[in-house]
Amino acid sequence: MLPGTAVLRVGRDALASLSEDAGRDLGARPAGPVEVEERAGVRVLILRGDWTAPSLVACERALSAEAGPRAERLRFDLANLARMDTAGAWLIQREVKLREEAGASVEVTGATEAVATLLATVTRHDVEHPPIEPPYVNPIAAMIERLGAGTFSLLRAAAELVNFLGLLLVTLARSLVQPRRLRLVSIVSHMEATGLNAMPIVGLLSFLIGIVLAYQSADQLAKFGAEIFTVNIVGIGMLREMGVILTAIIVAGRSGSAFTAQIGTMKVNQEIDAMTTIGLDPIEVLVVPRVIALSITLPLLTFYAILMGLLGGAVMANASLDITFVQFLRQLNSAVTLSSFWFGVLKAVPFAFVIAMVGCFEGLKVKGDAASVGEQTTRSVVESIFLVIVIDAVLSIFASVVGI
Amino acid sequence: MSARQDDSVIRVTGLRTQFGRQVIHDGLDFEVRRGEVMGIVGGSGTGKSVLLRTIIGLITPAAGRIEVLGHDMAALSDSERLAVQRRWGVLFQDGALFSSLTVGQNIAVPMKEHLKLPPHLSADLAALKIHMVGLPPEACAKYPSELSGGMRKRAGLARALSLDPEILFLDEPTAGLDPIGAANFDQLILDLRNAMGLTVVMVTHDLDSLHTICDRISVLVDKRVKVGTMAGLMEDPHPWIQDYFRGPRGRAALGDAAADHVGV
Numbered sequence: 001m002l003p004g005t006a007v008l009r010v011g012r013d014a015l016a017s018l019s020e021d022a023g024r025d026l027g028a029r030p031a032g033p034v035e036v037e038e039r040a041g042v043r044v045l046i047l048r049g050d051w052t053a054p055s056l057v058a059c060e061r062a063l064s065a066e067a068g069p070r071a072e073r074l075r076f077d078l079a080n081l082a083r084m085d086t087a088g089a090w091l092i093q094r095e096v097k098l099r100e101e102a103g104a105s106v107e108v109t110g111a112t113e114a115v116a117t118l119l120a121t122v123t124r125h126d127v128e129h130p131p132i133e134p135p136y137v138n139p140i141a142a143m144i145e146r147l148g149a150g151t152f153s154l155l156r157a158a159a160e161l162v163n164f165l166g167l168l169l170v171t172l173a174r175s176l177v178q179p180r181r182l183r184l185v186s187i188v189s190h191m192e193a194t195g196l197n198a199m200p201i202v203g204l205l206s207f208l209i210g211i212v213l214a215y216q217s218a219d220q221l222a223k224f225g226a227e228i229f230t231v232n233i234v235g236i237g238m239l240r241e242m243g244v245i246l247t248a249i250i251v252a253g254r255s256g257s258a259f260t261a262q263i264g265t266m267k268v269n270q271e272i273d274a275m276t277t278i279g280l281d282p283i284e285v286l287v288v289p290r291v292i293a294l295s296i297t298l299p300l301l302t303f304y305a306i307l308m309g310l311l312g313g314a315v316m317a318n319a320s321l322d323i324t325f326v327q328f329l330r331q332l333n334s335a336v337t338l339s340s341f342w343f344g345v346l347k348a349v350p351f352a353f354v355i356a357m358v359g360c361f362e363g364l365k366v367k368g369d370a371a372s373v374g375e376q377t378t379r380s381v382v383e384s385i386f387l388v389i390v391i392d393a394v395l396s397i398f399a400s401v402v403g404i
Numbered sequence: 405m406s407a408r409q410d411d412s413v414i415r416v417t418g419l420r421t422q423f424g425r426q427v428i429h430d431g432l433d434f435e436v437r438r439g440e441v442m443g444i445v446g447g448s449g450t451g452k453s454v455l456l457r458t459i460i461g462l463i464t465p466a467a468g469r470i471e472v473l474g475h476d477m478a479a480l481s482d483s484e485r486l487a488v489q490r491r492w493g494v495l496f497q498d499g500a501l502f503s504s505l506t507v508g509q510n511i512a513v514p515m516k517e518h519l520k521l522p523p524h525l526s527a528d529l530a531a532l533k534i535h536m537v538g539l540p541p542e543a544c545a546k547y548p549s550e551l552s553g554g555m556r557k558r559a560g561l562a563r564a565l566s567l568d569p570e571i572l573f574l575d576e577p578t579a580g581l582d583p584i585g586a587a588n589f590d591q592l593i594l595d596l597r598n599a600m601g602l603t604v605v606m607v608t609h610d611l612d613s614l615h616t617i618c619d620r621i622s623v624l625v626d627k628r629v630k631v632g633t634m635a636g637l638m639e640d641p642h643p644w645i646q647d648y649f650r651g652p653r654g655r656a657a658l659g660d661a662a663a664d665h666v667g668v
Contacts, residue, residue: 053529053568054519085568087525090532114598121595122532129531129541132508133523369549371503 034062042107046077051088059088063095074099079110089115089122097126164361168291171283186289187296194255195297199304202250206238206305209246210312213237218321227321231331234313239340243306245392248351251298252384256359259290260380263363264373272364282364291356298352299345306344339404347395351388358384411437412471413571413603414459419468421451421458428454430627432468436571441597441604443614446624447644452607453497455624456573459605460494461485473570490518493569497576499560501548507534507559508544514566533562538588554580561589565596572596574606578613586610590617611653623648 033055035046045066051059076092078084084092092108099106111119137145175181217233263286266272272282310332317323323331362380366372416434420427428451436442446452457463459470461477470477475488501510511530515521521529531544537558548556557580564572572593578586590613596602608614614621615634622629623637625644630637638649648654 053515053521056519056521056525060525086532086536086565087529087568090529094528114601117595117598121536125532125535126528127531127535127541129508129528129534130545132506132512132527132530132544134506134545369503 032062033059034066036066042073042075044075044077046080047092048080049082051081051084051091053085053087056087056091059091063091072104073107074104075107075109077110078108078112078115081110081115084115084118086118086122089118090126093119093123093126160365161358161361164364165357167283168287168357171281172288172291175284175288181284182292183285183289186285187293190290190293191297193258194251194294195301198251198254198297198301201254202247202301202305203308205250206243206246206308207312209242210234210238210309210314211316213242213309214313214316215320218317222321228323228327228331230317230321231313231323231328232335234310234317235332235336236340238306238309238313239336239344241344241392241396243309244302244344244347244351245388246309247298247302247305248348248355248388249385251294251301251352252355252359252388253381255294256355256384257377257381259356259359260363260366260377261373263360264366264376267364267366268368268370268373287357287360287364290360291353294352294356295349296352298355299348302345302348306341343399343404347392350391350395354387354391355384358387411439413438413473414605415469415471416455416459417469417471419455419458419470420466421454421463422466427627429458429465429624432628434622434629434631436603436605438603439597439601440619441593441606441617443618443621444605444607444624444629445609445614445621445648450624451627452624453575455629456575456605456607460492460573461489490514490567491569492571492573493564493567494573495557495561495564495575495577497579498553499548499556499558501556501559501563503548506545506547507539507551507562510548510559511563511566514563518567530562530566533565534559536565536592537562538585538592554582554585557581558585558589570601571603571605574604574608576607576609578608578610583612586613587616589613593617611656 033047033049033051035048037044037046045063049055076096078092081088096106096108108119214230214234218227218230221227221229221233263272266286272286275282275285314323314325314328317328318325359380362376362383366376412435414434414436416432419429419432419434421429432455434455444452444455454463458465459472472488473491475484477485477488480488501507502513505513508527508530511533512521512523512526515526515529516523527544531541534544535541539555539558539562543551543555543559548559551559557577561574561577564574578589581589593602593604594617597604604617606613606618608618618634620631620633621637622631623640623642623645625642630640630642630645632640634649637645640646
């Protein structure tokens, strides 16, 4: 089929034809992988030693150096090969092919049966192929392309997210109208995972932020002799902003990413397909319980975070400013209103909704392989934190206009 | 037998593997000779893949000695172990290709890492291996996610063959290939074995492969192996072995054997 195969003289016949050359090894000088002899007008390349992948570079160099210019008749003598693997065989057959294409008559002799089999196998499989490297791209063009693609995919993602929001709201409304469709066990289990299990970390971090907030403001206010207003700053700060934002960010990193990874893994395992085939709506079964669970737990966690933050502030005020707990509470009572508290805690509901929705949305967008799960999880966390802060900013402006 | 002892490339003695309290193998002895194709079969959960993974060092056994190519694997230093590892290739069940590299690059990885081959040689050799396992040349430039499951498996085989290993470990190689592809694969294994003295250890359920290319078969039963040729194992009274080889599929695969014998 290919020119190389026809010239393989295999096995004992080839060896017999070489018997006239017996004794040529007696010199036994330490030669490279290729040794050249001229015999009766035939240029004979005697290949020695290991023709294997580790020595391939040396073999290639020797072959291109020794083959000589425009030999009419060429013979490759393989009788002295110590070892040969597919890499060596490939190199030999490539040389044979090149020589033949250049018009030489080429003979291969001295191949043992194993070597001949390997040569034939390699010859059969040596084909033209495209480069194995991905095609080179100009880095500047690639950057511009990436920017464009990124912008479009951002817009598309935004459109898809709005689309998903609609789908979710319809499914949610249907579930609320027919409460039988609500999966209570699932909701409670997600409440445990996202709420109860998050309490240690949320509590600890809020406590620490309370301390930091108190310490930083005390430092500044002491210059005016207004240390007592530290309580106002800690109180208002925790109640209106810090408590809910901090909790939302922790939960986005902890539970939003978990939602994406859980649903994404199910997507990779084709569990979502199986679910649809059985007649279960993935939105109803997977998304709605998570959204409801997080919408219940995030406000509760926020409440808990506010308490811990105030506690941290009180401890710090007590330690560094000699403000007793009673003084702290009295000052707090005059500083904050109930509306500040509700403003902080109720913001948690839209935040929870967005975090759960984005987490599930990115999970459902996972395709094919495991790498995609990691990618979407990253996106999910970044997007949900971004949206939480945007919503917070909008609500803050709204609050200042309305005067809460 | 004693003359053949020197021929063994893998010798496992007194192997015991367990996960927690669940014992998978207990006092298992297993030997593979140079140049043979050894099939490993067994029911689900009998530890076929576990045996394979233990030999290649991914699972540490609770007890027992594993010798590969004359080296006691537990006694080797890291660099010695690496040197032995270069002399075997492994095909995992789903190919286990690196998803961020093209198929060609996947196969060139061991050549670049271990042999420092220049790109023009490694690319051509990678393409050669790819064609050898029955993939079209265009597959070189594709990413693993663009291939079907069966093609990924072949690409994984090409990577296992990348360094021309002495031992080839195959985990369910023909599962997911179409019958023609599976038969070609069997033929390829035979060709390579003949050309290079390749030793093959394969976990398989493909009775056709077992019959066509396996010289000996190890059956995992009762936490140990029973080794024999297919014909020898047919005579074994163990009920699972009887069910396995004498079931309808086993008879179908062996029916050809009977026909072959008549033909000869």
